[in-house]
Amino acid sequence: MTAVRRTRGPSRRVFALALPSALLAGGCAAPHRGTGRPGDPIVLTLLSHYASGALKDALQGPVDEWNAAHDRVKVRTKAVEFDDLLTTLMVRQAAGQGTDIIHPYCLWTGQLVRAGVLRPVPPGHAEEIRRGYGAAAVGAASAGGRVYGYPTEVQTYALYYNKRLLREAGVTGPPRTWRELEEAAHRTTRRDRYGNTLVQGFGLSVADDSTTVGQTLALLNVAGGTFVSADGRGTAIDSPAGRAVFDLEHRLVAAGASAPGVNVYKAFPSGQVAMVIGAGWWTADLKALMGRDYRDVGVAPLPVRAAHDAPATLSTGFLLGVDTASEHPREAWRFLRWLNTEKVRVTRAAREVTATRMSLLQVSVGSLTGRADDMRALLGGGGDANLRPFRDALAYAVPEPNVPGAQQAKSLLRKNIEALWTGQRSTDETLRAIRRQVDQEVARSW
Numbered sequence: 001m002t003a004v005r006r007t008r009g010p011s012r013r014v015f016a017l018a019l020p021s022a023l024l025a026g027g028c029a030a031p032h033r034g035t036g037r038p039g040d041p042i043v044l045t046l047l048s049h050y051a052s053g054a055l056k057d058a059l060q061g062p063v064d065e066w067n068a069a070h071d072r073v074k075v076r077t078k079a080v081e082f083d084d085l086l087t088t089l090m091v092r093q094a095a096g097q098g099t100d101i102i103h104p105y106c107l108w109t110g111q112l113v114r115a116g117v118l119r120p121v122p123p124g125h126a127e128e129i130r131r132g133y134g135a136a137a138v139g140a141a142s143a144g145g146r147v148y149g150y151p152t153e154v155q156t157y158a159l160y161y162n163k164r165l166l167r168e169a170g171v172t173g174p175p176r177t178w179r180e181l182e183e184a185a186h187r188t189t190r191r192d193r194y195g196n197t198l199v200q201g202f203g204l205s206v207a208d209d210s211t212t213v214g215q216t217l218a219l220l221n222v223a224g225g226t227f228v229s230a231d232g233r234g235t236a237i238d239s240p241a242g243r244a245v246f247d248l249e250h251r252l253v254a255a256g257a258s259a260p261g262v263n264v265y266k267a268f269p270s271g272q273v274a275m276v277i278g279a280g281w282w283t284a285d286l287k288a289l290m291g292r293d294y295r296d297v298g299v300a301p302l303p304v305r306a307a308h309d310a311p312a313t314l315s316t317g318f319l320l321g322v323d324t325a326s327e328h329p330r331e332a333w334r335f336l337r338w339l340n341t342e343k344v345r346v347t348r349a350a351r352e353v354t355a356t357r358m359s360l361l362q363v364s365v366g367s368l369t370g371r372a373d374d375m376r377a378l379l380g381g382g383g384d385a386n387l388r389p390f391r392d393a394l395a396y397a398v399p400e401p402n403v404p405g406a407q408q409a410k411s412l413l414r415k416n417i418e419a420l421w422t423g424q425r426s427t428d429e430t431l432r433a434i435r436r437q438v439d440q441e442v443a444r445s446w
Helices: 003-005 021-026 055-067 082-094 104-113 124-131 137-140 163-168 177-187 207-223 240-253 282-298 331-340 358-365 372-379 386-393 406-421 427-445
Strands: 044-049 073-079 150-162 197-203 274-281 295-298 312-321 341-347 349-357 397-399
Touching: 003 207, 021 073, 044 055, 044 082, 044 331, 044 372, 055 073, 055 358, 073 331, 082 104, 104 312, 104 386, 104 406, 124 150, 124 331, 137 150, 137 312, 137 397, 150 163, 150 207, 150 282, 150 331, 150 358, 150 386, 150 397, 163 177, 163 274, 163 282, 177 197, 177 240, 197 331, 207 240, 207 274, 207 312, 240 406, 240 427, 274 427, 282 295, 282 386, 312 331, 312 386, 331 358, 341 358, 349 358, 349 372, 358 372
Parallel strands: 044 073, 197 274, 312 397
Antiparallel strands: 150 274, 150 295, 150 312, 341 349
């Protein structure tokens, strides 16, 4: 999942605002929610996966700012690693130990709603969200037609490519169609005299769910297909679009242009992968890892299946919502509105721009939000040009399906994709296995 990798990014403190020690003792650091005595502040707990590094610091900045300006309602942050977040949310709820504000992966929205963890967004907030965020972000934070939180981090997928490797292979620019993608992958693949791969043309990787599944679902959206059926009760990947994606991946692996066993997160920065599909969070990591060699990195929209096809891609994301166990939902929503909709003025690239605190937070760590107006303001006049294709993709990205069984369905999809890539199954066998396994899992969740 996107968040696991992003925690590796360089640590940067934003919105730094020192708090007096008396405030820390009496407010945001308090291990309770107030005694109920007049004048005792309410303390809201915000549980997220921003447990270390740049993400932890970036979130703490606006929380400190809120606490310094508000006497009656304080916020304290609590974090767990992403791999433990879903289990923590479910177990705490079952034990009657829910928190106030939670920051889940949008893929889990349906499951958390079904388990009674997430409150629906109040009508006024819901209207603000629908008006201020792109359709993909709103859809990801919704279930059954109801919005359940403010979209925060939004990741879209695009094509990373190494300009030097393409140039040395005689490829003049990033591919625009699948045919050009295959041709460029073959031309940039290099082997030594013993047949060992030195450079793979197109990186397919079994590194984790988000890498394996994200690449495939992004291509599936480009082909006009969907993973889950419209009613959310089964898979729709066993289709001409799904077959086309799996055939493309199978051809690349069979021809040696892709080597799924190679970790692209290590191979691409070292110049051993010419092209790979990835999410926008990776730009910050690549810049830190590659130094001067980062100038060789380019980003382009995903190649379409055929010329003149409409662009498409995948988006993933997170939301900030209020736990049903919270004793102070009104105060929690008030804080979330302040964090996610109230605009502040900042100077960026010698320009004064206005944006929400959440958008500033995400851009500071190389990410995006679903607020296209903020992203245009923050990225339009400078900064890393490689982020702009991800920003532009906010207009046409398709969110991950977040039905109640989505997390398990994603894990099953990954398992079957890996079986295809490693030659254990044919395309037909893979599609049949996915349909059988995912349909059973999704049906059980309802």
